[in-house]
Amino acid sequence: MVRYVYDFTQGGRDLAGLLGGKGANLAEMTRLGLPVPPGFVLTTEACRAFLATGGEPAGLWREVSDHLAALEAAAGRRLGQPDDPLLVSVRSGARFSMPGMMETILDIGLNDDSVLGLAKVSGSERFAWDSYRRLLQMFGSTVMGVDAALFEGELALLKDVRGIPDDVHLGAADLARLVEIYKNLIHDETGDWFPQCPAEQLRRAVLAVFASWNGQRARLYRRREHIPDDLGTAVTVQRMVFGNLGPDSGSGVAFTRDPATGRPGPYGDYLADAQGEDVVAGVRNTVPLTELERLDPGSYALLREHLRTLERHYRDLCDIEFTIERGTLWILQTRVGKRTAEAAFAIAAQLADERVITPDEGLARVSGEELARLMFPRFDASATGAPLAHGVPASPGAAVGAAVFDSAEAVRRAAAGERVVLVRQETTPDDLPGMIAAQAVLTSRGGKTSHAAVVARGMGKVCVCGAEELSVDVRARRFTTPDGTVVEEGTVLSVDGSAGAVYPGSVPLVDSAVMRFLESGDTDRFLENGDTDERAVGVVDAVARALARADAVRRLEVRANADTPEDAARARRFGAQGIGLCRTEHMFLGERRQLVEDMILASSDTERERALAALLPLQRQDFTAILKAMDGLPVTIRLLDPPLHEFLPDRTDLAVRTAAAEARGDLPDPHDAELLAAVNRMHEENPMLGLRGVRLGLLVPGLVAMQVRAIGEAVVERTRAGGTPRAEIMVPLVGDVRELLIVREEVERVLADVSAAAGVPVTCPVGTMIELPRAALTAGRIAEEAQFFSFGTNDLTQTTWGFSRDDVEAEFFSAYLDRGVFPVSPFETLDIDGVGRLVRIAVAEGRATRPDLTIGVCGEHGGDPDSVHFFHTAGLDYVSCSPFRVPVARLEAGRAAL
Numbered sequence: 031m032v033r034y035v036y037d038f039t040q041g042g043r044d045l046a047g048l049l050g051g052k053g054a055n056l057a058e059m060t061r062l063g064l065p066v067p068p069g070f071v072l073t074t075e076a077c078r079a080f081l082a083t084g085g086e087p088a089g090l091w092r093e094v095s096d097h098l099a100a101l102e103a104a105a106g107r108r109l110g111q112p113d114d115p116l117l118v119s120v121r122s123g124a125r126f127s128m129p130g131m132m133e134t135i136l137d138i139g140l141n142d143d144s145v146l147g148l149a150k151v152s153g154s155e156r157f158a159w160d161s162y163r164r165l166l167q168m169f170g171s172t173v174m175g176v177d178a179a180l181f182e183g184e185l186a187l188l189k190d191v192r193g194i195p196d197d198v199h200l201g202a203a204d205l206a207r208l209v210e211i212y213k214n215l216i217h218d219e220t221g222d223w224f225p226q227c228p229a230e231q232l233r234r235a236v237l238a239v240f241a242s243w244n245g246q247r248a249r250l251y252r253r254r255e256h257i258p259d260d261l262g263t264a265v266t267v268q269r270m271v272f273g274n275l276g277p278d279s280g281s282g283v284a285f286t287r288d289p290a291t292g293r294p295g296p297y298g299d300y301l302a303d304a305q306g307e308d309v310v311a312g313v314r315n316t317v318p319l320t321e322l323e324r325l326d327p328g329s330y331a332l333l334r335e336h337l338r339t340l341e342r343h344y345r346d347l348c349d350i351e352f353t354i355e356r357g358t359l360w361i362l363q364t365r366v367g368k369r370t371a372e373a374a375f376a377i378a379a380q381l382a383d384e385r386v387i388t389p390d391e392g393l394a395r396v397s398g399e400e401l402a403r404l405m406f407p408r409f410d411a412s413a414t415g416a417p418l419a420h421g422v423p424a425s426p427g428a429a430v431g432a433a434v435f436d437s438a439e440a441v442r443r444a445a446a447g448e449r450v451v452l453v454r455q456e457t458t459p460d461d462l463p464g465m466i467a468a469q470a471v472l473t474s475r476g477g478k479t480s481h482a483a484v485v486a487r488g489m490g491k492v493c494v495c496g497a498e499e500l501s502v503d504v505r506a507r508r509f510t511t512p513d514g515t516v517v518e519e520g521t522v523l524s525v526d527g528s529a530g531a532v533y534p535g536s537v538p539l540v541d542s543a544v545m546r547f548l549e550s551g552d553t554d555r556f557l558e559n560g561d562t563d564e565r566a567v568g569v570v571d572a573v574a575r576a577l578a579r580a581d582a583v584r585r586l587e588v589r590a591n592a593d594t595p596e597d598a599a600r601a602r603r604f605g606a607q608g609i610g611l612c613r614t615e616h617m618f619l620g621e622r623r624q625l626v627e628d629m630i631l632a633s634s635d636t637e638r639e640r641a642l643a644a645l646l647p648l649q650r651q652d653f654t655a656i657l658k659a660m661d662g663l664p665v666t667i668r669l670l671d672p673p674l675h676e677f678l679p680d681r682t683d684l685a686v687r688t689a690a691a692e693a694r695g696d697l698p699d700p701h702d703a704e705l706l707a708a709v710n711r712m713h714e715e716n717p718m719l720g721l722r723g724v725r726l727g728l729l730v731p732g733l734v735a736m737q738v739r740a741i742g743e744a745v746v747e748r749t750r751a752g753g754t755p756r757a758e759i760m761v762p763l764v765g766d767v768r769e770l771l772i773v774r775e776e777v778e779r780v781l782a783d784v785s786a787a788a789g790v791p792v793t794c795p796v797g798t799m800i801e802l803p804r805a806a807l808t809a810g811r812i813a814e815e816a817q818f819f820s821f822g823t824n825d826l827t828q829t830t831w832g833f834s835r836d837d838v839e840a841e842f843f844s845a846y847l848d849r850g851v852f853p854v855s856p857f858e859t860l861d862i863d864g865v866g867r868l869v870r871i872a873v874a875e876g877r878a879t880r881p882d883l884t885i886g887v888c889g890e891h892g893g894d895p896d897s898v899h900f901f902h903t904a905g906l907d908y909v910s911c912s913p914f915r916v917p918v919a920r921l922e923a924g925r926a927a928l
């Protein structure tokens with residue numbers, strides 16, 4: 031029989047798949063002896079069974095009843111017992127943390143009778159009625175489907191009528207009145223009364239939390255975070271403890287280290303006389319955790335001890351939710367906490383120094399995406415001017431955009447291509463679409479642990495929160511600063527999430543410290559510049575150490591895609607071990623276009639040879655400069671790839687010009703007429719499947735020879751200059767070994783010529799791109815003629831799926847993502863099942879023919895973390911990516927090897 035329910039004492043962290051992160055960690059803390067209110071967890075399996083059938087899984091309720099009975103026995107009172115009620119919370123919690131995206135219902139067990147009992151035993155009528163009205167509000171909206179805004183509306187109305195500014199000033203009588211109003215509201219809206227039976231409350235709450243797995247915002251969050259849709263949520267049922275029982279009670283959130291910078295020490299927010307939800311919702315402004323030391327030194331000391339226990343146990347940054355009930359500390363949640371990129375690197379380095387984790391574990395704890403984030407530019411401090419406001423630096427980075435005041439407007443403007451900053455008093459889970467659409471989030475309320483901060487950090491989005499001096503009026507769509515400046519919707523703002531400042535207008539950007547470090551090539555040279563603060567030096571040091579570790583353990587080499595000497599030099603500073611793709615097409619543009627045009631249009635061999643001869647020295651210069659920048663390292667030069675008509679003028683323009691001339695009665699320009707004829711001759715309906723790549727080499731006489739001669743002569747020049755040129759010649763778009771053979775013979779003939787003429791040995795390995803399914807499937811044959819393979823995964827993805835990558839990514843890709851055909855675009859992360867299978871086949875069959883075959887990849891995927899991990903396991907020798915992704919690829923190649 032399947033088991034659907036686990037007591038906290040029966041589970042543990044290893045059961046996170048079944049109990050969800052929250053439930054598993056509550057169980058783990060219980061086992062560690064931390065003060066956790068008792069409870070039990072309904073598994074994700076129960077949720078999946080419920081979602082599959084829409085009904086309660088058989089036997090579930092019997093198990094729940096048994097566990098509830100045990101909870102009641104331990105507490106010495108029953109759920110909702112009229113004179114002294116046991117109350118419970120019903121909490122969602124999936125395998126992966128989805129902060130605030132699903133439902134949690136507190137104070138289950140209250141009804142018209144037990145509210146009186148609670149008032150009596152707690153000695154506070156106000157507290158009892160406040161708890162009851164919270165239950166009605168949460169249950170009414172979550173379980174019974176009443177619009178949450180209606181409850182807020184009634185609350186605001188009552189405060190208006192009573193002339194009370196703040197919730198905390200509502201008395202017991204007001205709250206009892208509100209309870210009546212809420213009960214009637216629920217009845218008016220649904221035709222049903224709020225259930226008075228505690229067991230029914232519990233049951234319906236549990237099923238509603240299960241159902242919230244498929245709520246709109248939970249689905250949106252999962253898509254954004256690439257969390258699978260079929261995991262389901264666990265449900266935790268836990269005895270309530272109360273932080274809202276007066277000044278010696280309260281709730282807070284604490285981190286073992288600062289999640290923004292990684293600095294050690296307890297860190298967090300506290301709110302006296304409040305329940306946990308008030309802290310996270312950011313409805314009242316919290317005080318720093320250190321205040322608690324003054325308010326309740328005993329609880330503070332215990333809290334510090336528990337934080338130490340947790341960090342030692344989890345061997346990582348932990349965050350917790352805690353509640354103090356009349357001087358007694360309770361821990362309500364813990365998890366390995368989300369953190370900024372900066373904190374991730376800093377913490378990994380610190381924990382390795384403290385010998386809490388090994389250097390390899392330190393490497394595993396940081397990611398290429400985080401490194402990429404640290405490479406983003408910062409605001410130029412000398413150009414910021416006076417800030418409009420200061421707030422909490424909740425999620426770092428620099429972002430510029432137009433102020434918008436609600437989620438819908440953010441989404442609308444972003445869809446139109448505008449960059450926006452979402453400004454709110456505080457955010458709720460309903461603001462998620464707007465947060466995704468925005469460049470940055472700015473709130474006037476809430477601390478580093480508010481919803482806005484936690485979600486923004488998780489998404490790597492810039493966030494400044496708790497900018498209290500701003501008065502935000504979302505209805506009027508503007509905010510006002512203390513000096514009376516009014517900022518209307520659409521005004522451009524610059525938001526500095528690292529410093530917590532907001533500036534008017536668009537502040538110019540400068541390189542980040544990590545970028546300056548990478549540009550300088552090593553730590554010493556970076557430090558010589560000496561213009562950096564301690565925090566920047568700390569981050570750079572942590573990054574340098576992670577990269578050094580990655581370089582020490584990785585098997586994959588990392589090369590760069592570069593076709594100018596400048597890019598080659600930068601790539602080298604960034605740690606590239608060569609060029610994996612040097613495209614030659616850009617060398618045919620600009621002023622040289624005329625020569626290319628002449629070559630294409632040549633009406634005789636002599637004309638063509640003249641054009642080619644003019645191109646030769648130019649190409650030779652290009653190659654010489656690049657080989658110089660990469661001296662001693664391999665440079666893989668790809669022969670011309672795109673269809674020739676790309677180098678001719680646009681067909682429509684020409685046709686229009688010719689027709690216009692005719693309409694005026696003029697004779698068309700003879701050059702135009704000639705061009706138009708050529709363009710028409712070469713026009714292809716599907717140029718990406720047409721005359722390009724190796725096919726050009728076979729059809730355009732002299733083209734391959736010219737390019738190869740330029741390469742060979744560049745090698746000679748560099749050799750004579752005392753360099754070590756390592757050019758490799760790569761043939762694109764081969765589908766059959768015969769194509770390669772024909773080209774290779776020509777390559778070798780030309781290189782032999784060059785070598786003989788110069789009296790300098792010239793050897794360049796000749797290889798091919800694998801970018802057609804047929805090439806992958808016949809790789810064993812192709813390897814007979816190829817000395818290396820390089821997967822062109824962009825074209826290979828295009829040709830495997832039959833997607834035109836120039837047309838596809840707009841419309842139907844978003845439908846495909848929505849409908850789950852793929853979780854991420856196959857042009858972004860390699861499609862392992864399909865394209866990856868071709869890669870594996872080609873690797874196996876290529877190496878079977880030629881065991882020393884060098885194999886790399888040079889598509890966009892070479893710099894994508896998930897794809898890099900695949901290429902490592904597929905046994906490739908190197909990945910090649912754009913220079914800026916080289917550090918990311920180094921790091922991920924290291925992590926893949928762990």
Ligand code: ADP
Pocket residue numbers: 067118119120121122128129130131132134136268269270271272305306307308310351352353362363
């Ligand atoms: P989320 O996943 O959105 O953080 P939680 O399940 O953690 O949702 O609950 C929301 C809030 O309710 C938290 O701040 C938590 O502290 C509070 N809470 C949950 N269960 C209890 C409980 N048994 N006693 C007191 N407060 C609780």
Ligand code: MG
Pocket residue numbers: 351363
């Ligand atoms: Mg929580």
Ligand code: MG
Pocket residue numbers: 762763801822824825
């Ligand atoms: Mg290609």
